[in-house]
Amino acid sequence: MVYLNIDFEEHQYEQGDAPDFNREQWLQTKDTLGLKFPNLPYLLDGSLKLTETNAIMKYIAHRYGPELLGGDAATIAKVEMVASVVGDLKGQVTMPCYTSGDRPAITANLLQKVKPIVNFLGEKKFLVGSDVTYVDFTLFEMCDLMNWISEGQLFEQNPSLERYYQRVKSLPRLSEYYADDERCMKRPFNNKVAKLNN
Template sequence: MAPILGYWKIKGLVQPTRLLLEYLGEEYEERLYERNEGDAWRNEKFKLGLEFPNLPYYIDGDVKLTQSMAIIRYIADKHNMLGGSGKERAEITMLEGAVSDIRSGVSRIAYNKDFETLKVDFLNKLPEMLKMFEDRLCHKTYLNGDRVTHPDFMLYDALDVVLYMDRKCLDAFPKLVCFKKRIENIPQINEYLRSSKYIEWPLQGWQATFGGGDHPPK
């Protein structure tokens, strides 16, 4: 039986995990909860055998996980992608945190009614964060070298999101532009992005001031 990935029908916290699963070619079933299916989730929440019931969840046989980072790390570990040495494992963990600083920074302000005001401060700080990744990619194909690791998909998702906030935010970072295209050109990812499985929108929950609603901005 294929593993089950359960989440709202949004990008949100689980998009990097979807990208990783597609890259690996691992069979999985998505349980997508629509905007009006809050009751459906609440009815199932305590019946799935989850120790800490929440969305997203991932059920792989007797492994039943919640928390997005636990899920993506579990899948990466199954495929020996967490690093071969203590140093490499620590660097991958560091990269997770560095990318999360960007993505969680968006989420922290996305639901605020004063988003447009808060966005100014976020975008002022964004170049400093992006430059660290730009510098790391100067002599690397991917964040950890020549091999794809799950923080690459986390960064791809974060870049996709901030570009909706400011279409010019990567103009000063050619390595990041190339990195984003490189991820999109991976055959498995390219196929996924063009498939009906791909969720373009919303980026956040439907109620979010930024990244919410049913359709992307024109």
């Protein structure tokens, strides 16, 4: 939304501290919003009420920046393919942060699992070519998480991925937003209940 220069209001719900990790902030609100499938994140845009990350990202792209979906059928298909692969990677990296918290094991796994994405990226400017698409924002966020988990090994072992990350980070409006610690929450990556958190 920042990249597309869309005005928005963000609501964050904070999980309580240990030992019970209370979720009352969200639980008291979720059934009052008129969401068909109450979940985080959610988007309220006029009468439209959406949940699920991918549905929200695609809706925003369709409505405000269709170019973020890809230009032609082949590019759109590649964007969808890579979005699925990046989504799988996100699950494989995030879930162990909650279950085991074993940083060395998570690091070893993510360094292995990211290789096909790095190979697919090659030296392209963005994931599917010379134009940014919505999946670039997902991978950008994942790079932040994976580089933190791996304590810098992700970018040390994959310099082309670091160059890609810097390109996305320097996109118009995104660079200013990312530099603003008041507006852009960079950490924590995971909820308080996660065993690997910061």
